[in-house]
Every structure is written in structure tokens, then in C-alpha cells.
Amino acid sequence: MKELKYQFSKREVTYYLDAEFSYLENLVERNNTVLILDENVAGYHKEKLEGWKTIVIPPGEAYKQQSTVDSIIHQLIKIGADRKTFLVGVGGGVITDMTGYVASVYMRGVQFGFVPTTLLSMVDASIGGKNGVDIGIYKNLVGTINQPKFILFDYSLLQTLPEAEWVNGCAEMIKHGCIKDAGLFQLLEENNLSSIQSNASLFASVIERNVTIKSDVVKNDEFENGERRLLNFGHTLAHAIENNYQLSHGQAVSIGMVVAAAISETINRFSAGDKARLIKVLQQYQLPVQFSYNKEKAFETLVMDKKRSGNAMNYVLLKSIGEAEVKSIPLEQLKELLLQTN
Template sequence: MKIQTHQFKQQATRYFLGESLLQLGNHVDINRSVLVIDENVERHHGAKLHQWKKIVIPSGEDVKNMATVEKIIDGLISYEADRKTTLVGIGGGMMTDVAGFAASIYMRGIPFGFVPTTLLAQVDASIGGKNGVSHGKQKNLLGTITQPEFILFDYTLPLTMPDEEWHNGFAEIIKYACIMDAELFDFLEANKQKALARDVDVLQYLVEKSVDAKTKVVLEDEFETGPRRWLNFGHTLGHAVEKIEHIAHGKAVAIGMVAASRFSEQLMGFPNDQTLRIINLINDYQLPVAFTSDKDAVFDIFKLDKKREKDAIHFVLLEKIGKATTMPVPIAELKEMLQGL
């Protein structure tokens, strides 16, 4: 196990890289903690955690809402949790979002930590302090930026995921490669067979590279006023597609990255052969690349994106593989380009 400590503006967060879920009690007091886990994690790993106080919630993106947060809060009240109680979210990206949000608002904030169990949560959702829920058509509309006290990365947990969910996690890793790490892009191309076969050494390398990449950006721009916006590459359109099609987050982001690469060709002179390289890599990791959603419906959602300011959206574009930039693009121009996809 490797331990890293990162000092964010609010507090320090400890990363336990390569630690086992079975060792959770070494890092948080079992008598002063409450676990919140989804039903899938409870089914696979609940027996290992039978001595802990637990709140079990449904799984799936559709329950990332205030009703689920209220269920967590009701559970905390039933356990008589106070301001020194630590809430530990164990699960995928939906879990880290709702658990972090519930902890941020219960008694005006209690300590919390995460044990991400999916590849997507390990490389992205658990890191950076963004917590929240969706409301109506808008994904992640309500939320806070509050850092966890710790994140425990058990590399064996994602190995039990279904194939589709395994592929889903690679979208965010590909994103980091596109926006800031051309060497990681090369590695993904060269090691696709091992990665898809769930080679643990390759998994460890990819998770730790991704964790380093996201942490570096968040430390530089914790509250998303500049470079942290790069992490939204593929997400502006992707969130809209995800909401309309009810598909997995990684699949939607993959479609969004291809669209953003096409937009980068038009707005930044991004070379077409680089777009094709991105498309091939996304294909290799068995993620979708074709934009087939109703364009008007997508536009109706993404025109209300949180990154909108007046009549423009701060859109993440590529100058080259490994280097992103953000540009305010007029809504009308985005609509026109969207019609051309």
C-alpha cells in the first residue's frame, strides 16, 4: 500500500492506494462511523462488513436524487450520528456523489471518506470533492465541493464488475490522456488487450496515473475557475446524451469526446487524423462513438449546462492529444455544430 496526503484548501485528504477493504477499520473508527453502501455492493461485499453500522440504498444513476440523500440522513439520525461521526460511502460514482453530499449538509457537515468499488469511481468520481445529485433533467445540478478525509483504493474491487461496467470506466481514463497526458494515450493504445483482460498491474498503473492527473488539476483549481474545467472534456454533450438515452456515464462521455473532437477541428484546427486516433481508441475499449440522439432534445439540456455564462458555454476543446483548452462558444454556434454531427 502507498499513502499519499494532499492538502486541499479546506483540509487534507489521505489516499490509501492498494489497500484492502478488509483493512478499513485501520483508518476509521468502527464505533464512530456509519457506512452507506448500495445494494450491489452489499450483495458482493456486505458479509465482510457485518460488524459495521450500515445504510443500504438502491443502486443506479436514477436514484441520484434528494430522496436518496434524505434516506441517508434518516439513517444517520436513526444511528444518532453526531458531528464527529464519519460517513463512509462504499460503491460507484453515484454513491460517492450522494454520500459526500449527505455528509456535507448533515449537521452542516460531518467527516466522510470513500471506498470506490468501480473503475469509474476509482479514476474519477471519488476524487476532487464534487458531490451532489441530479434534479429534473439536469445532472448534478445540486451539490457542494467538499473534500473527503480519505479515499481507500482496493484494486481487487473493480475486478468483479460486469464487462459493460468495466469498459465504462475507461472513458474517464481516455479523457485524462486526451486533455493532459499524451504518454498515457500511447500506453492505452499499446496495452489494450491487457487492460480489457483485467490485468491487475495494468489496472494499478492506470488508476494511479488517473488519480495523479485529476488530483493535480484539482489542487491547482479546486473550485473550477480555470484548468479544472478541462475535466469536463466530453461531458457537456455527454451529460445530455446520458440523460436522454439512459445509458452509462462512460458510454455517454465517450460519445461526447468524439463530438468535442469534431468541434475542436472546426474551432481549433485540431487535426482530423487525431480525431480518428481518439475514435479508434474509444472503439478499442468497446465504447460507443456514434452520436445518434435527438439533437434538439440534447440541445435543450446542454444549453442549461452549469458552465454556461450568458449566451456562451465554456466548452473544453483539444489543441492536440495531451493538451486541452477552454473556450466560450456562443450557444447559437454550438447548436449549428451540433446539427452537423
């Protein structure tokens, strides 16, 4: 096990990398802790969960809604949870997002931590303090920025993960390489999902590299006034199509990155060669690079994105592999650019 500590504005967060789920007992008092998880995690990991108080919800993005949060809160009341109760989200991004949100608002705030169980949540969703819910088709429109006390990474939990969920997480790793780490991008080019899965030391190093990339960015700009916006690469369009077309988050981000790369080539001098490298590595990790969608409808959803400022959108564009920037694009121009993409 390896510990990493990051000091954010209000809290120090400790990451326990390559730990075991049983180590949770060293971090919280079992009698005063409630685990929040979905039906899939509850079914796969019955032995690990034995003896813990749990709240189990249906799985999937469709349940990342205020009504589910209300249900969790009603169950906390029934359990008798008070301000000293510790919540632990055990699951993927939907679970960690909602657990952090519930912990932020229940009795005006209780402590919480995460045990991510998907690749996507290990490399991205559980890190950074963003918590919340969707409002209809609008992704993450309501929520908080509030850091967990800890994140415990038990890689063995990924053994039950379907292959599609492994692929889902690869999109965020590729994103991190695109915006911040050309070396990571090259490492991903030189490997594939199978080679990373089968090499324990390589896998551990890839996880740690992604954790530190995102954590360093968030530490420098926790409340998204500057550098943290880069983490939205591919996400502006992704959020506009993900729920409308029942795509996985990774699939939507992959499509969003291809479109952002095309826009970068058009207005930001991003090279055609680097765009081709991005498309190739996405395909290498079984992610989609083309998708037929209603661009007019997508744009209507996109304009409600949190990154919009007045009549312009703060859009993440690439300068080169490993270097990105945020550009304010007038909505009228952005619509034209979107309509021009394949």
C-alpha cells in the first residue's frame, strides 16, 4: 500500500493506493459508518460488506437524480444517522458523486470517504471533490465541491468489472494524456487495455499517474477558475449527448474529444497528425470515434452547460498532445464549428 496526501482548501485528503478493502476498518468506526453502494456492488462483494451498515440503490446514471438523494437521506434518518456519522461511497462515479453530495447537505455536512470500484472512478470520478446529480438530461447541474477525507483504492475490486466498464475508464486516462502528459499518452499508445490489465506493476503505475495528474490540477485550482477547466476536455459535447443517447460516460467523452480535436485543428493550429494519433489511440482502447447524432439538438443541450459564460462557451482545445488551453468561443461560432464536424 502507498499513501499520497493532498492538502486542499478545507481538508487534507489521503489516497491509499493498492490497498485492501479491509483496511477501511483502520479509517472509520464500523458502528458509526454507513456505506452507500448500488445493487451490483452489493451482489458482487457480499463477503467484504458483511457486518457494515449499508444503503443500497439501483445502479446506473438514470438514478443519479435528486429523488435518489432524497431516498438515501430518508434511509439515513431511519438508521438514526447523526452529525458524527461517516458516509463511505463504495462504487463508481454515480455512487461517489451522490455520496459526496448527500454528505455535504445531510445535517449541513458529515464526513465522508470513497472506495472506487470502477476504473473510471479510480482515475477520475472519485478525485477532485465534485459531487452532485443530474437534472433530467442535464449532467451534474446541481452539486457541491467538497473533498472526501480519504479515497481507498482496492484494485481487486476491478476483478468483477465488465470489459465495457474497463473501456469506459480508458477515455479519462487518454484525456489526461492529451491535456497534461504527453508521456502518458505515449505509454497508452505503446500498450492496450489487455497489456495494462495483465501487468500489475504497469497497471499500478498508470493508476497513480492519473491520480496525481488530476489531483495536481485540482490542488492548483480547486474551484475551477482556471487550470481545472482543462479537465473538461471532450466533456462539453459529451454532456450534451450522453444522457440523450444513453451512451456510457467514456463513449461520450471519446466522441467529445474527437470533435474538440477537430475544432482545435480548425481554430487552434492543432496538427492533423496529432488528431490522427488521438483517433488511433481511442480506437486502440475500443472507444468510438464517430457517432451519428442530432447536432442541432445537441447544441440546444450544450448551451445549458456550466462552462457557458454569457453568449460564449469556455471550450477546451488542444495545442498539441500534452498541452491544452481554454478558449472562449462565441456560441454562434461554436454552433457553426459543431455543424461542420463529421
